[in-house]
Amino acid sequence: MTPARQTRAQRLAMPLARHVVRDLAAEHGACIRPVQLRRTDLDTGQVEQVLVPCGHTLATVCPACTDRAKTLRAAQCREGWHLEAEPVITPDDPDDEQQMWVERRAQAQQDRDHAAAAEHDTGELDELSGELDEQITRSGLRGKVLPAGPARRHRSSRRRQDTPDLPRRPVSARTIGKTCAAPDGTIYRPSMFLTLTCDSYGPVHSDGTPADPGTYDYQRAARDALHFAALFDRFIQNLRRFLGYDVQYFATIEPQRRLAPHVHIAIRGTVSRTELRQVLAATYHQVWRPPADLVQFADGELPVWHEASGRYLNPATGEFLPTWDDALDAFGPDAQPLHVARFGSTFDAQGVLAGSKDSARCIGYLTKYLTKHIGACHQAATDAEHAHAERMADALRYEPCSPACANWLRFGIQPKNPRADLRPGQCKGKAHRREYLGYAGRRVLVSRKWSGKTLADHRADRKAWLLRTLGISEADPSRYIWQAVTPGDPDHMPPAQRLLHVLADRQKWHAALAEARARASGQDNGVSLSATGRAA
Ligand SMILES: [Zn+2]
Ligand SMILES: [Zn+2]
Numbered sequence: 001m002t003p004a005r006q007t008r009a010q011r012l013a014m015p016l017a018r019h020v021v022r023d024l025a026a027e028h029g030a031c032i033r034p035v036q037l038r039r040t041d042l043d044t045g046q047v048e049q050v051l052v053p054c055g056h057t058l059a060t061v062c063p064a065c066t067d068r069a070k071t072l073r074a075a076q077c078r079e080g081w082h083l084e085a086e087p088v089i090t091p092d093d094p095d096d097e098q099q100m101w102v103e104r105r106a107q108a109q110q111d112r113d114h115a116a117a118a119e120h121d122t123g124e125l126d127e128l129s130g131e132l133d134e135q136i137t138r139s140g141l142r143g144k145v146l147p148a149g150p151a152r153r154h155r156s157s158r159r160r161q162d163t164p165d166l167p168r169r170p171v172s173a174r175t176i177g178k179t180c181a182a183p184d185g186t187i188y189r190p191s192m193f194l195t196l197t198c199d200s201y202g203p204v205h206s207d208g209t210p211a212d213p214g215t216y217d218y219q220r221a222a223r224d225a226l227h228f229a230a231l232f233d234r235f236i237q238n239l240r241r242f243l244g245y246d247v248q249y250f251a252t253i254e255p256q257r258r259l260a261p262h263v264h265i266a267i268r269g270t271v272s273r274t275e276l277r278q279v280l281a282a283t284y285h286q287v288w289r290p291p292a293d294l295v296q297f298a299d300g301e302l303p304v305w306h307e308a309s310g311r312y313l314n315p316a317t318g319e320f321l322p323t324w325d326d327a328l329d330a331f332g333p334d335a336q337p338l339h340v341a342r343f344g345s346t347f348d349a350q351g352v353l354a355g356s357k358d359s360a361r362c363i364g365y366l367t368k369y370l371t372k373h374i375g376a377c378h379q380a381a382t383d384a385e386h387a388h389a390e391r392m393a394d395a396l397r398y399e400p401c402s403p404a405c406a407n408w409l410r411f412g413i414q415p416k417n418p419r420a421d422l423r424p425g426q427c428k429g430k431a432h433r434r435e436y437l438g439y440a441g442r443r444v445l446v447s448r449k450w451s452g453k454t455l456a457d458h459r460a461d462r463k464a465w466l467l468r469t470l471g472i473s474e475a476d477p478s479r480y481i482w483q484a485v486t487p488g489d490p491d492h493m494p495p496a497q498r499l500l501h502v503l504a505d506r507q508k509w510h511a512a513l514a515e516a517r518a519r520a521s522g523q524d525n526g527v528s529l530s531a532t533g534r535a536a
Contacts, residue, residue: 021499028506029064031055034498036485037097043479049491050482051498051505055138059371066371073444074367076458077250080451081191081266082354086175087452097482098139104484105132105145140456160340166282169244175449177269188353192267193362194276195348196235198224198260208257209384218395221260223287223339225438226401226431228253228261231285231341232445238283243271251445254369255377259392261439264366268450270351280347286337290327292400296412297424303409305420312414312422324403324416370443373435389434396438401429469516 022032031053039048056062057069080087094102112125133144179189202216210216224231232251240247251265271279297303303312303321312321322330352359369377380386400407400415406422408415415422430440451458467474485492493501 018496018499021496021503025499025503025506026063028503028510029067030502030506031062031065032499032502033062033065033495034502036493036498038483038485038489038491040481040483041479042481047491049485049493049501051502055134057370058373060376070367070370072455072458072462073370074363075462076446076451076453076455077266077363077366078359079453079458080248080250080446081268081352081359082189083176083248083268083451084189087449094141095139095477096480098136098141100482100484101132101136101139102141102145105129105136108132109146138456140454140460142454160284160286163284164278164282166238166242166279168241171240172245174245175248175268190270190351190353192265192270193350193352193358193365194265194267195262196232196265196280197256197262197344197346198228199342199344201258201260204258205384206257207382207385208259208378209382209388210258213387213391216391218391219399220339221392222395222399222438224341225261225396226399227285227287227339227341228263228439229441229445230287231283231343232263234285235279235283235343236447238279239271242275242279243269245269246449248447248450249445250366250447250450252366252370253374253439253441253443253445255374255437257378259375259378259389259437261374261437263445264362266352266362266366271349273349276347276349277345280343280345283343285341287339287341288328288331288335289338289400289403290330290408290411290413292338292408292411295410297410299425302424303412303414305418305422307420310418312409312418314412321409321412321414323414324408327413374439374443375433375435375437392437393434396432397425399432399438401427401431401440405429466513469520470512471516 025032031051033054033056034051035054037050037052039050040046041048053065053068054062055069056065059066108125108129112122112129115122115125136145177189177191179187181187198221201210201218201221203211204216205211232253236247236249248268249265251263253261253263256262297314301315304315305311306313306320309320311323313319314321350358350362352362378385380389398407398410400411403416405415406427407424409422410424430436431438453461464474
């Protein structure tokens with residue numbers, strides 16, 4: 001049939017071929033932003049292109065990878081929660097892929113430092129380093145290639161007088177909770193599900209909007225969100241000292257409707273409500289930073305950069321602004337912290353038994369929102385909700401997010417590591433961005449001895465299961481050299497081409513898996529493949 005002549009509108013109404021490929025790939029559970037690697041077989045000399053999933057954790061970026069990440073997190077949470085034996089932790093040797101990422105990271109660092117020395121913009125290279133750091137973590141290495149900057153001055157050791165003392169016990173190496181025996185002899189190993197919230201900033205309606213926006217304490221809400229991760233750390237330290245063992249946790253940070261963060265925590269072992277109340281009352285985090293309440297330089301009369309000295313000066317007087325270190329040195333014996341973060345006194349705690357319906361429900365809670373940005377979990381629908389989100393964003397806009405934040409200029413202090421182009425209100429720090437609601441830290445916080453496995457180990461478990469199911473034996477990893485393929489390389493595949501390969505691979509893979517399942521159901525009725533039969 002010869003197609004009739006089409007109008008422009010008719011052509012526009014036709015689906016774009018490329019989008020169909022992408023949507024089909026996503027529908028088949030494939031990554032839509034695959035990373036291309038070149039694999040050389042040292043035995044045969046054969047070179048192959050391998051497409052590995054991007055591993056993104058936001059549903060808006062890559063639904064399939066996000067879905068897999070969430071499933072993995074649930075598996076990690078489940079495995080550690082009711083562990084019966086102490087996890088054994090011995091580091092493995094790094095594999096070739098891990099070494100390759102570290103080598104690329106080294107190159108990126110050198111390029112970045114050269115650019116910095118030549119006073120070129122390092123933004124893109126910093127971003128590249130950040131992405132490589134994520135790949136390094138994803139490949140199963142622990143920690144970072146660079147330490148997190150020089151040690152900070154410690155001013156937090158001063159104890160607050162308005163806080164009760166907590167009995168402190170030496171922390172033993174034990175990580176497993178106690179068991180209890182029922183009259184019939186059954187041994188139970190109870191664990192806990194705990195939710196901690198921020199304090200009240202003023203009464204709110206059921207939709208989370210303030211009853212009186214004029215008196216709602218947005219500044220305190222902003223500061224609590226900025227320092228939420230540090231407060232959580234304090235809580236865990238206190239809990240360990242109070243209980244006297246190395247308490248393990250799997251925690252996720254989520255927003256409440258009032259747009260304040262709260263944390264769901266799966267804890268191995270149990271604590272009574274009375275004990276929790278005691279620990280919470282004694283837990284606080286003091287932020288020892290210069291005062292940031294009085295605006296000294298509003299927009300329009302900002303401090304100016306003095307190129308020759310690399311410092312900022314007051315445009316009216318020509319004097320240098322105090323540096324970050326000057327400002328810290330100025331703390332006298334009566335100085336007050338900029339902020340004291342505490343949890344609210346209301347909390348939710350329940351005991352959970354391994355494998356129970358409760359346990360599954362709680363794991364659902366723990367992973368529910370992980371596929372979204374913290375600011376996208378509750379979409380504002382009404383005018384009041386929009387206005388509340390707007391006021392929260394305003395409060396976060398000028399609140400200093402870190403010692404290097406441009407906002408310090410507004411309060412008459414030169415930020416740490418100053419540069420020429422700093423403008424208050426335009427700091428690029430994640431915490432200021434709407435989608436983060438002031439909390440720029442990690443969404444999932446897992447203690448080191450939770451399941452005794454890294455996320456990469458859990459991923460490897462799934463892969464091994466898949467290979468077994470398909471009856472494929474894994475080749476010796478030392479047979480291969482892995483290299484990242486970059487856009488300048490002759491064998492580089494553009495994204496559209498990669499997607500076609502991914503889609504084709506997926507179809508073959510689905511067929512192979514279906515066949516393996518059919519085989520298994522014929523031969524082995526004991527194995528339920530459908531429950532776990534997803535991509536490794
Ligand atoms: Zn992906
Ligand atoms: Zn900032």
